[in-house]
Amino acid sequence: MLESLNPQPQDKILALIAMFRDDPRTDKIDLGVGVYKDATGLTPVMRAVKAAEKKLWEVETTKTYTGLAGEPAYNAAMVGLILGEGFSDRAASVATPGGTGAIRQALELIRMAAPKAKVWMSNPTWPNHPSIVKYLGMPAAEYRYFDAATRGVDFAGLMADLDGVAAGDAVLLHGCCHNPTGANLSQDQWDQVIALLQRKGAVPLVDLAYQGFGDGLDADAEATRKVAAAFPEVLIAASCSKNFGIYRERTGILIALTSPDRKAVVQGNLNFLNRQNYSFPPDHGARLVTMILEDPALTADWKAELEEVRQNMLSLRKQLADELRRATNSDRFDFVADHRGMFSRLGLTEEQVVTLREKHGIYMVGDSRINIAGLNAGTVPVLAAAIAQVAG
Ligand SMILES: Cc1ncc(COP(=O)(O)O)c(C=O)c1O
Structure with missing residues (x-):
């Protein structure tokens, strides 16, 4: 049986990690992998997470199964963090293994409810989106997103393409900090997208993987909250990997907003999907998140550290934009300071990306996506000088 399997294409980012390691x-610089790193290159365990883990070790009396949907306290805390007050009567939810698990469950829910519904994804998007959609055999469509000339959002292209959305299609939107481009819609543009998709009768699927990494915890959730208020049905797939720094704990949530009278049925279907795929969701990370969000002192410390992380990335963006101005004697890389989140797509050619790797030991994804957090004050000028040399 297994001899009939074909080799799978290698994951480009994982291949890049191996190349970097070897x-x-x-003096090599890793701007490839999508994890936050501090100035010393470490991905630290956040202080509040450490404190919660210590307390958990002391108070935990059992490791028996959680509920199929996860612990209700986790789900309630996450709905509050993402949406604020006022949604609990519409929000069915399940804990999932990371944001990826939430996206997978959201897509499976869409496929169960409407097998013919198309899933619209931005071009480009996080490569795992189209990969999972294809694996599930779902109809897919793309909408333009990135303007290669300005390195901002191609808003006219986006609106023109989303005009083709049919009633009941699902539209995948990055709630904030678009991966891989770093270019984001303004709030005014969000309003226009929402109005268009309302007219079309679309079902938004919001991927929120970087809340707190862009403009702040509440600002990064603003678009998601608007979407939640504007549509009768919304799916939100959120990850705690980045903003709590608990990547390997696999902590995420899928929230399905519906009408209060449909909530129980939707919840039952979410539970069913968890049962089919892995039964009970992982609990350790979810419990830490709950302990942090339920304890005002831990919440305050977590928020303070997350804000340091965000400010560090903003400051690196500014430093890099300034250095690139100096090194290239032009303003064409100023967009780096306007982008938000961990990534920026620089708009270099594949050839230039290869030259940066081979000649300068600077590793970035083939589409010229860099992880801003892979830089520090010392490596910013090195990167700027190398970019000026290959693309100046
Ligand atoms: C856009 C986007 N969505 C979802 C995820 C899922 O994250 P995880 O499954 O690690 O929680 C990621 C992680 O890189 C991402 O970049």
Whole structure:
């Protein structure tokens, strides 16, 4: 049986990580992998997470199964963090293994409810989106997103393409900090997208993987909250991997907003999907998040550290934009300071990306996406000088 399997294409980012690891140069710079790193190159365990883990070790008396949907306290805390007050009567939800698990369950829910519904994704998007949609055999469509000339959002292209959405289609939107481009809709543009999709009768699927990494915890949820208020049905797939720094704990949530009288049926279907795919969701990360969000002192410390992380990335953006101005004697990389989140797509050619890797030991994804957090004050000028050399 297994001899009939074909090799799977290698994941480009994982291949890049291996290439970086095997590079003997000591001054190499890794801007590929999508995890936050501090100035020393570490991905630290956040203080509040450490404190919660210590307390959990002391108070935990059992590791028996949670509920199929996860612990109600986790789900309630996450609905509050993402949506604020006023949605609990419409919000069915399940804890999932990371944001990826939430996206997978959201897509399966869409397929169960409406097998012919198309899933619209931005071009480009996080490569796992189209990959899972294809794996599930769902109809897919793309909408333009990135303007290669300005490195901002191609808003006219986006609106023109989304005009083709049919009633009942699902439209996947990055709630904030678009991956891979770093270019984001303004609030005014969000309003226009919402109005268009309302007219079309679309069902938004919001991927919120970086809340707190862009403009702040509430600001990054603003678009998601608007979407939640504007549509009768919304799916929100959120991840705690980045903003709580608990990547390997696999902590996420799928929220399905519906009408109060449909909530129980939708909840039952979410529970069913969890049961089919992995039964009970992982609990350790979810419990830490709950402990942090339910304890005012831990919440305050977590927010303070998350804000340091955000400010660090903003400051690196500014430093890089300034250095690139100097090194290229032009303002064409100023967009780096306007982008938000962990990533920016620089708009370099694949050839230039290869030259940066081979000649300068600077590793970025083939589409010229860099992880801003992979930089520090020392490496910013090195990157700027190298970019000026290959693309100046
Ligand atoms: C846009 C986007 N969505 C979802 C995820 C899922 O994250 P995880 O499954 O690690 O929680 C990621 C992670 O890189 C992402 O970039």
